Structure formats: structure tokens, C-alpha cells
Amino acid sequence: MTTPQFIQLYQHNAAAVAQELLQGLSAPQAFTSPKYLYDALGSRLFEAITELPEYDLTRTEAQLMRLHSADMARHLPTGACWIDLGAGNCEKAGRLLGPLRAGRYVAVDISVNFVRQALDSLQRQRPDLPMTGLGTDFSGGLDLPDALALNAAQPRVLFYPGSSIGNFTPDQALGFLQSLHRACGTATGSGLLIGVDLLKDAAELEAAYDDALGVTAAFDLNLLLHINRLVGSNFAVRDWRHLSRFNAEQSRVEMHLQARHAVRVQWPGGERLFAAGETIHTENACKWTVPNFEALLRSAGFAQTRVWTDPAQRFAVFWATV
Ligand SMILES: C[S@@+](CC[C@H](N)C(=O)[O-])C[C@H]1O[C@@H](n2cnc3c(N)ncnc32)[C@H](O)[C@@H]1O
Structure with a gap:
């Protein structure tokens, strides 16, 4: 293993x-x-929040990922290096790595000790998948270190779920997304899979x-x-x-x-x-609307976007390619 x-x-x-x-x-x-x-x-308290009846963001996002996984598999590259931003308990990416046939998994978090346990247990479920935990603070933009030894020819899927992008003001979000666009590298098929909570009551x-x-x-x-x-x-x-x-x-x-x-x-x-x-x-x-977030992705340099939303338009998952 x-x-x-x-x-x-x-x-x-x-x-x-x-x-x-x-x-x-x-x-x-x-x-x-x-x-x-x-x-x-x-x-740990954040994990509990995701189970609360009032906080349906995590559940809606998980449901969207489940419902549309076949369509996602058609649009996302296979054998890609998945880079999970703010990986936490690694659960969300863990559910997608198999169906979307990832080739490598990199869990990035400021709190790498929290990720360590989750990554060890994920590795037991997927003994053949190369996995790396990267402890870094990406609040000023994502910088991928040489120590990761990323293969420039391997497509990358940057994964940023949970509407964490909402913690940034629109100006900061633009700068952050530009850094993600750069971190996608140059391999064909690379992109950003991002979950965004939509404006509601x-x-x-x-x-x-x-x-x-x-x-x-x-x-x-x-x-x-x-x-x-x-x-x-x-x-x-x-x-x-x-x-x-x-x-x-x-x-x-x-x-x-x-x-x-x-x-x-x-x-x-x-x-x-x-x-x-x-x-x-x-x-x-x-909180974003679909057209506003699409426009933001384009301003950050992403070429094409595909979006999946629930019927009530509560949440959106965007796939944006470089
Ligand atoms: C809201 S949780 C999201 C966890 C999980 N990805 C999800 O969607 O449920 C945010 C995670 O991002 C990490 N995080 C927060 N700020 C960060 C930063 N500036 N740099 C790196 N990780 C950060 C936290 O440690 C935490 O695990």
C-alpha cells in the first residue's frame, strides 16, 4: 500500500x-x-454544522454531485490530479475520486493535522491512489510548491466545494480564482470544480x-x-x-x-x-447568482463553464476549464 x-x-x-x-x-x-x-x-464544530437542519448547503451540494456524477464524468478529465482546497475531513472528494477516476489526490488545508487522519483512512480504502497532504494557508492565493512534484502533462482538477469561495469579497474572490486558474497548469482538460451557494430568502x-x-x-x-x-x-x-x-x-x-x-x-x-x-x-x-458567478469565472481567465443546479436554484456546482 x-x-x-x-x-x-x-x-x-x-x-x-x-x-x-x-x-x-x-x-x-x-x-x-x-x-x-x-x-x-x-x-469539529463545522462538521456538526453541516448536519443541522438549517444548513442545507452541504446536503444540497452532495445531492447535486450524486445526481450529476455521470454527466460530470463526461466533462471532467480521467486520470487527473485532484487538488482539494480546504479538504477538512476529505469526505467530499473521497466520494468522487473513484467515480471520476482520479489519478492522484492532494488534500490542501491550513490544518494539516486534521487532514492527516482523514487521509490515512482514505488511503486504506484506495491503497493504489497516490495521496499527498499539503499544509498551507491559501488565503493570499494558491501557490503549489515544487515539492509536490506535479506532472505538467497530467490534467488537474482543482476542487473547492462547500461555497468556501463565499468567504472572499467579490474583489478578493477574483484574485483568488486567478491564482486557481494559474494553479490549473497547462495540461489539456484541466479545470476548477467549485460549489457556490446561491442567493435566496x-x-x-x-x-x-x-x-x-x-x-x-x-x-x-x-x-x-x-x-x-x-x-x-x-x-x-x-x-x-x-x-x-x-x-x-x-x-x-x-x-x-x-x-x-x-x-x-x-x-x-x-x-x-x-x-x-x-x-x-x-x-x-x-451569495452569488449563476450569471454573476459565471462572469467572475470568465474574468479570472476560465474559458468555458458547465453548471449543475437543483430545481429550486439553491446551490450551484460549476466546472470551469482553463
Ligand atoms: C468550511 S471548511 C470546508 C471543508 C470541506 N471542504 C467542505 O466543503 O465541507 C473549510 C476548511 O478549509 C480550511 N481552511 C480555512 N481557511 C484556510 C486557508 N486560508 N488555507 C487553507 N485551508 C483553509 C479549514 O481548515 C477547513 O478544513
Whole structure:
């Protein structure tokens, strides 16, 4: 049996992380990058979110992939190197690698330790498929290192499911998609398979990010504990509440943590007083229409797109070729 290879590019630079976080926390509208939501507990809480009745995004996407797998197999290259961006538990790609006859699997995640276990178990199911785990932070664009030893002649399928693209503003999304277009390489047939949540009723969207059980609230609030570990701050979870707001002008759901009362937060060398009701903006989930996202893919350099949607147009899976 082949064993997965692991490449760790993401070197935790404590000073740089603290600087980035404290800059965001000190801004007039405090903010943090959504990547800090994913510590070990955050990754597990996200898995639980995907099972909630209010969050049908993951189920709808899985159903689309299942229903249209034969058509996908007609459009996607066989023997391709699949590069799974934000692979998490590797489940989504794991279901497609066989039917779409992948030739290699590369699981990319900032949290490579979370991926390690998933990749080991996937390797047991597919002992002959070469697998690599790549630990990297792609928030500034995807850069594939030489250490991956990618074969330039092998087509690539970049896989970015779960509407994670929604975490980027449209301008950032364009830059990120351009980096994915470059990462597709030059082999014929290469492209990007991407899942995108579509614009729908505001109340439904807000509920998807503020479920009745409070799992999304726990996911968001856990960020404060993660920040405390990263910068030595003294956030107390009980001082904050989770909010989900639909911003119609920007076509996005915003997650915020709101101070329940005036809160003084301290960290080594600094502090901030948050007034009652002030918020920290912790995540955007931009929602797209099919024509708008198609136009974005074209602006990023992709030549042709194929799209699969459900009858209610809740979610879309795009296949965009280089
Ligand atoms: C929302 S989950 C998606 C997981 C899975 N692909 C899915 O669709 O259900 C996001 C995953 O991306 C990873 N991630 C988040 N930000 C990242 C970044 N900047 N660079 C690399 N991985 C990142 C997280 O660790 C997490 O496993």
C-alpha cells in the first residue's frame, strides 16, 4: 500500500499571527480572518454544522454531485490530479475520486493535522491512489510548491466545494480564482470544480448561520478562545453573543460577535474597550447568482463553464476549464 506523503508549508509564525489578529481587533470595525475559526474544536464544530437542519448547503451540494456524477464524468478529465482546497475531513472528494477516476489526490488545508487522519483512512480504502497532504494557508492565493512534484502533462482538477469561495469579497474572490486558474497548469482538460451557494430568502440565509441548537454560535464564539491562545488576550465567551446578519447591498451573510455590555479586552502590550453592542466581524458568506458567478469565472481567465443546479436554484456546482 502507498502511504500518504505530507508536506507542511504552513509554519506557524506566532508574531505574524498575533500582529494580523491585533490589527483586525484594533480596527474601527473590528474583524478577524475566517481561517481562525478552524482550530481543532472549530473544525469539529463545522462538521456538526453541516448536519443541522438549517444548513442545507452541504446536503444540497452532495445531492447535486450524486445526481450529476455521470454527466460530470463526461466533462471532467480521467486520470487527473485532484487538488482539494480546504479538504477538512476529505469526505467530499473521497466520494468522487473513484467515480471520476482520479489519478492522484492532494488534500490542501491550513490544518494539516486534521487532514492527516482523514487521509490515512482514505488511503486504506484506495491503497493504489497516490495521496499527498499539503499544509498551507491559501488565503493570499494558491501557490503549489515544487515539492509536490506535479506532472505538467497530467490534467488537474482543482476542487473547492462547500461555497468556501463565499468567504472572499467579490474583489478578493477574483484574485483568488486567478491564482486557481494559474494553479490549473497547462495540461489539456484541466479545470476548477467549485460549489457556490446561491442567493435566496434573507430569513432563510440568516437562519442557516444562526441555528436553533446554537452550534454555529459555539463555532463563532470558540474563535475567542482560539484568539486567547494565539495572542494571550482575555476574551470571556460569556461577554459576547453570536449574530448572523444578511447584508443585502453586499449580497452576503455576515457573522459577528457582539459585546453584551461594555467589555475591556487586554492582551500583552495593548487593550481595547468594546462598547455595549459593538461587534467583531468574523466571517462573510457571499451569495452569488449563476450569471454573476459565471462572469467572475470568465474574468479570472476560465474559458468555458458547465453548471449543475437543483430545481429550486439553491446551490450551484460549476466546472470551469482553463
Ligand atoms: C468550511 S471548511 C470546508 C471543508 C470541506 N471542504 C467542505 O466543503 O465541507 C473549510 C476548511 O478549509 C480550511 N481552511 C480555512 N481557511 C484556510 C486557508 N486560508 N488555507 C487553507 N485551508 C483553509 C479549514 O481548515 C477547513 O478544513
